[in-house]
Amino acid sequence: MxxxxxxxxxxxxxxxxxxxxxxxxxxxxxxxxxxxxxxxxxxxxxxxxxxxxxxxxxxxxxxxxxxxxxxxxxxxxxxxxxxxxxxxxxxxxxxxxxxxxxxxxxxxxxxxxxxxIYSLATLDGSHISKVADLKGKRIGVTNVSSSGATFARVALQMAGLREDDATLVPIGVGAQQVSAIKDGQVDALALWDTQYQIVKNAGIHLTDLPVQEMAGxxxxxxxxxxxxxxxxxxxxxxxxxxxxxxxxxxxxxxxxxxxxxxxxxxxxxxxxxxxxxxxxxxxxxxxxxxxxxxxxxxxxxxxxxxxxxxxxxxxxxxxxxxxxxxxxxxxxxxxxxxxxxxxxxxxxxxxxxxxxxx
Structure with missing residues (x-):
């Protein structure tokens, strides 16, 4: 690989x-x-x-x-x-x-x-149930050089996709991040544990997208x-x-x-x-x-x-x-x-x- x-x-x-x-x-x-x-x-x-x-x-x-x-x-x-x-x-x-x-x-x-601490999550209505479904989708990251972005690229590769099969969209943090998600700029997220809680605090519903290779x-x-x-x-x-x-x-x-x-x-x-x-x-x-x-x-x-x-x-x-x-x-x-x-x-x-x- x-x-x-x-x-x-x-x-x-x-x-x-x-x-x-x-x-x-x-x-x-x-x-x-x-x-x-x-x-x-x-x-x-x-x-x-x-x-x-x-x-x-x-x-x-x-x-x-x-x-x-x-x-x-x-x-x-x-x-x-x-x-x-x-x-x-x-x-x-x-x-x-x-x-x-x-x-x-x-x-x-x-x-x-x-x-x-990093994981993938999908948004309501995305119809994404597995990592391979991210092909052609937009994944929100804090910035394209973040560890979350690196994890997303690797997760795509481990699912048999190319790292450019999905688009990484920088959405920042805080209010900027929440606004980008609510405005429908992304289909999925590659963030870390506390960032997901911040998003949930804003009333956004998420579904985990497991990457089994990361267990333990x-x-x-x-x-x-x-x-x-x-x-x-x-x-x-x-x-x-x-x-x-x-x-x-x-x-x-x-x-x-x-x-x-x-x-x-x-x-x-x-x-x-x-x-x-x-x-x-x-x-x-x-x-x-x-x-x-x-x-x-x-x-x-x-x-x-x-x-x-x-x-x-x-x-x-x-x-x-x-x-x-x-x-x-x-x-x-x-x-x-x-x-x-x-x-x-x-x-x-x-x-x-x-x-x-x-």
């Missing part, structure tokens, strides 16, 4: 940046700054845990100044880390697996998405250069611990996480004319989807664990899809040696803090 054309240039860029990469901001001289590339077009409720951890001072308590950037695709997030522009990338498996096949040293040190595939998480994980492990432990505290807090008090997001990123507040209580309820629904997808039930002690079998399935998927032409060893792209120290904190203390905000 041929590789999707959209990835060819990106792979070349990954190789070039690997050869010129420099160290991140947390190494050398004991700097306390960590730059984190979060793959999302905009802040939304699905990422409220990040801003809750920041608002609660969990990063500051660890002596970290965490600076976020929002690259619109996982490939761009991975490139930032490889080139030294960021220390950590929140990414799905494709760029890490592809990078490993080309000689980069990105490795996951903690999971974030327990399972694969690792969804992705926090990745850094393996050399950095080895040389500056303390900084990554501190980041992971602060974020894990944010997860525990958010699970106990999701409403407080949404309000923290509104405070830190005012653009995420409800638009004029929308009652705050209604907006809070809708955004909590989005956040709950993400919390469920973390694969860490409330009360579970170990955050960030990675199932090697799920990673192996992700590698198998990448090879079947033509994203790589040779196997990638799971041990090359996963390093869970920091998780014990990351999870070394008092959950009871965090729960007390969350309870106090109710």
């Amino acid at each position: 041929p590789k999707p054309r959209v990835l060819i240039g990106l792979l070349a860029t990954l190789l070039v940046t690997t050869l010129t990469a420099c160290g991140g901001t947390a190494s050398g001289g004991g700097s306390s700054t960590l730059k984190v590339a979060v793959t999302t077009p905009t802040w939304n409720a699905g990422f409220a845990t990040f801003l809750l951890a920041q608002s609660q001072g969990y990063f500051a308590d660890e002596g970290l100044d965490v600076q976020f950037s929002l690259p619109p695709s996982g490939t761009q997030a991975a490139q930032q880390v490889i080139a030294g522009g960021a220390d950590i990338a929140l990414v799905t498996p494709e760029p890490v697996i592809i990078g490993a096949s080309k000689g980069t040293d990105l490795a996951y040190f903690a999971s974030y998405y327990g399972d694969w 595939v690792f969804g992705g998480g926090f990745a850094a250069r393996k050399s950095r994980l080895d040389a500056d492990s303390d900084a990554f432990v501190k980041f992971g611990r602060a974020f894990a505290k944010g997860v525990v807090y958010t699970q106990a008090n999701p409403e407080a996480a949404i309000r923290a997001m509104w405070k830190v990123e005012p653009d995420t507040r409800p638009a004029a004319g929308i009652p705050e209580a209604d907006a809070l309820a809708q955004q909590v629904k989005v956040l709950q989807v993400r919390l469920k997808g973390l694969g860490v039930p409330a009360g579970k002690k170990d955050w960030g664990t990675i199932d090697p079998g799920g990673v192996r399935r992700a590698v198998d998927f990448a090879r079947k899809a033509g994203l790589i032409d040779k196997p990638v060893d799971v041990d090359k792209i996963v390093d869970t040696s920091l998780l014990k120290d990351i999870n070394d904190f008092s959950r009871d203390e965090v729960l007390k803090q969350a309870s106090a905000r109710k």
Whole structure:
């Protein structure tokens, strides 16, 4: 199966940046700054845990100044880390697996998405019941370079179609996205878990379009250069611990996480004319989807664990899809040696803090 054309240039860029990469901001001289590339077009409720951890001072308590950037695709997030522009990338498996096949040293040190987050869905009246029915149809994506778009191309190929047998239509996010769907600009969607909930919140009815090959595939998480994980492990432990505290807090008090997001990123507040209580309820629904997808039930002690079998399935998927032409060893792209120290904190203390905000 041929590789999707959209990835060819990106792979070349990954190789070039690997050869010129420099160290991140947390190494050398004991700097306390960590730059984190979060793959999302905009802040939304699905990422409220990040801003809750920041608002609660969990990063500051660890002596970290965490600076976020929002690259619109996982490939761009991975490139930032490889080139030294960021220390950590929140990414799905494709760029890490592809990078490993080309000689980069990105490795996951903690999971974030327990399972694969991208999927296909159809709209009412589309008469689409299987992926092969997408031939000649329009598939809505946030942008044509997004991981959702890549997934759509691969899903078409795995169904025996060419990647250009369907048209990918960029529909953005938020109100622009909802308007495009309601106006009938697309027949199907290739989005991710929380984006689908945002669409459902707008009263749009969707039907899942299963891609069986994705069952049990690792969804992705926090990745850094393996050399950095080895040389500056303390900084990554501190980041992971602060974020894990944010997860525990958010699970106990999701409403407080949404309000923290509104405070830190005012653009995420409800638009004029929308009652705050209604907006809070809708955004909590989005956040709950993400919390469920973390694969860490409330009360579970170990955050960030990675199932090697799920990673192996992700590698198998990448090879079947033509994203790589040779196997990638799971041990090359996963390093869970920091998780014990990351999870070394008092959950009871965090729960007390969350309870106090109710």
